[in-house]
Amino acid sequence: MFMVSINPDKCAGCGSCVDPCPAKILGMVDDKAEVTGDAAECMGCETCIEICPSGAFTIMEL
Ligand code: SF4
Numbered sequence: 001m002f003m004v005s006i007n008p009d010k011c012a013g014c015g016s017c018v019d020p021c022p023a024k025i026l027g028m029v030d031d032k033a034e035v036t037g038d039a040a041e042c043m044g045c046e047t048c049i050e051i052c053p054s055g056a057f058t059i060m061e062l
C-alpha cells in the first residue's frame with residue numbers, strides 16, 4: 001500500500017490536487033490540502049506529485 005503525506009508548510013493552497021486524485025481522498029481544510037478521505041485508498045499514482053506546483057506531496061510505498 002501507499003502512504004501519501006502533504007507538507008502544510010509547502011502547500012500554497014491552490015486546490016489543484018483535489019479533483020484529479022483518482023481515489024478522491026484529497027480535500028481543502030483551512031486553505032491547505034489534506035488527506036480528507038481514507039488514506040488507505042491511495043493508489044500511488046503520483047498524479048498529485050506531478051500537479052502540485054509546490055512540491056508538497058510525498059508518497060511512500062509501505
Ligand atoms: S498518489 Fe494518486 S491516489 Fe494517491 S493521493 Fe496522490 S493523486 Fe491521489
Ligand code: SF4
Pocket residue numbers: 006010011012013014015016017018032033051052053054055056057
Ligand atoms: S496542489 Fe500542492 S499547493 Fe496546491 S493545494 Fe494541492 S498540495 Fe497545496
